[in-house]
Amino acid sequence: MRTADRRELIVVGASLAGLRAARTLRERGFTGALTLVGDEPHPPYDRPPLSKRVLTAPGRPPGVALPVPHELDARWRLGQAAVRLDPVERTLTLADGTRLPYDGLVIATGAAARGRPAAEPPPPPGVFTLRSWDDALALRAALAAGGRLVVVGAGFLGGEIAAAARERGLDVTLVEAAAQPLAHAVGTTAGAYVAALHREAGIEVRTGTTVEDFLTRTDGRLAGVRLSDGATVRAGTVVLALGGVPSTGWLAGSGLAHDGGVHCDPRLRVLRTDGSVVPDVVAAGDVARVPQPLAGGERLALGHWTNAVEQGTAAAATLLAGRDPARAPGPFAAVPSFWSDLHGARIRSVGLPAAADETRVVEHDLAGRRLEISYHRAGRLVGALTIGRTGRLASYRLALEERLVPATAANAPAAT
Amino acid sequence: MQITVDMNLCESHGQCVFAAPEIFSFDDEDRLLYEAAPDDALLGQARKAAAVCPVRAVTVSPAAS
Structure with missing residues (x-):
């Protein structure tokens, strides 16, 4: 000792x-x-x-x-x-x-x-973000009141909030600035698949538009949103899911x-x-x-x-x-992974799909709730995503791990 | 060692399969399969699998002697 x-x-x-x-x-x-x-x-x-x-x-x-x-x-x-x-x-x-x-x-x-830009007036009561336990309790109470929910941002968090509200029986509108949910994160094929899951569940998905303004009642509470495409959506609750x-x-x-x-x-x-x-x-x-x-x-x-x-x-x-080279661990080289559960579909991913310049669709079955996509950058595997095929991810992950380990060993002298 | 998985908690995240592929795997329906009494040589893998399970469904116990 x-x-x-x-x-x-x-x-x-x-x-x-x-x-x-x-x-x-x-x-x-x-x-x-x-x-x-x-x-x-x-x-x-x-x-x-x-x-x-x-x-x-x-x-x-x-x-x-x-x-x-x-x-x-x-x-x-x-x-x-x-x-x-x-x-x-x-x-x-x-x-x-x-x-x-x-x-x-x-x-x-x-x-x-991420909230609204600081230059804009603060949003009215009834507009939420979700990050903390207190945020979740406040949103849960708002959802219990029913009515329509507008979720701004159709990333994984926004999609999950929309799905949860739909499960509770609320009418839900999902607003996304890009042409397809999640396109920047996992590409247009997976994005379109997720959009189809949302629409099948009865969620109204509005893409290519953003929130221009919040509508309020005479008492100052939220009445809805006006979108950049000119449409208005009446809603008692809005969640901003614009990332972190x-x-x-x-x-x-x-x-x-x-x-x-x-x-x-x-x-x-x-x-x-x-x-x-x-x-x-x-x-x-x-x-x-x-x-x-x-x-x-x-x-x-x-x-x-x-x-x-x-x-x-x-x-x-x-x-x-510390500075003891004998105890120094090697460079951090874990293979990233993430998941999302939407309408009973288990989205599972390894690697960095967002870093890809090419996607290859291995299996695409919307009715059967199965999807398998591999992601590549300059011809090399950088990630994979599955729905209903988690078992297939293990081999992708192993390939990514084998790629990362020799790469980091080669980098090690420069890092010390 | 003894492995137990609470299948009421399991959401098929796959983290245990990545961490300990000699113990955990999936069938074609994404249901988790696992070796309930793996060799003690795999203890390190098993502990890692338990540590990375997002729903804490995996428990590793030393074998009763």
Whole structure:
């Protein structure tokens, strides 16, 4: 046994990525002080159910807490947003003015829901976004009132909210700026397939249009939306599902590169604006912009559940290794994956379909609820998506993994 | 070791199949199949599978001795 570890480690962000990082620190033998900081008052919880069963379950809303092992032995600073990081002095400042010194820090502050542009007047009551547990409860209560729901943005989150509302018997209009839902994420074939699923379920899908304006009643409450194609849709509830924005505002003045997410090297170490490594600070999850070999090395922030788990684990390992090259883990090289459940269809994907320049449709059966598409970039496999064929994904994933592992081994000397 | 999967929770995400292909697989209808008592040499794989299951349906227990 070593002598008592006097280091103080802080994990900023008490959601999936932060909790996984904290658990990994303990599992790998860190015995010093561990603090978790979270801007929400709630203990860690799981977000995927928020757009699914939390909205649809009858009776009381279902619990979504993530298990926190007793051995974590952490100090919790919940309901306290981090407001400032000083990586030179090695201090973190919280919203109440508390300054916490640290020896090592994990940035896992996630993302926030994208709202309307700041230049526009705030939307009227009845317009929601969905990111947090509190958001989900508010939306659940609004859906219970019935009427028509307009969902703005037909990405995976918007699609799931629309499907959940339809399951509850509401009339639903799904508004999408692009010509096809999800086209930028998974291509037009999968996008058209998902649009057909929505329409079969009785959802009105309006593409190629955006919300121009909110209509209000005399009491100021929402009455509907006016669209850019001139149409108006009457609705008592509107959800903006316009994607996420990495939560990096608190890093202003820190010297860290954080446009579009916290810039990381392949081992999840955080970078300054000049590209140099910040000692003893790592990042993970939705907030982290990490080089993606499948996207030609471009730095991407991936808002996926598995990404938060895998990066949380990997970032903790990097942090503990410190500057000891013997303990340094290799570059982060997990194959990304994501899923969505829509109208009973299980959409499952591996790799980075969004990075593809070519799609190959292997199977397409709308009635049988089966779909298999492979995605390629410069002729090489970069991803796959299936509906009702999850079993077929394993071989795609293996091929992607085999591609990533030799690539990262070749990159390793440059990363140290 | 003993593997149990709560099939009421399983949503066929496939993460366990990716993490531990020698233990987990799917049939043609996307139903999960798994080896209930795999060799202890696969313990690392099995633990990883449990850790990455999005619905925490997978439990790994050491074999009763």
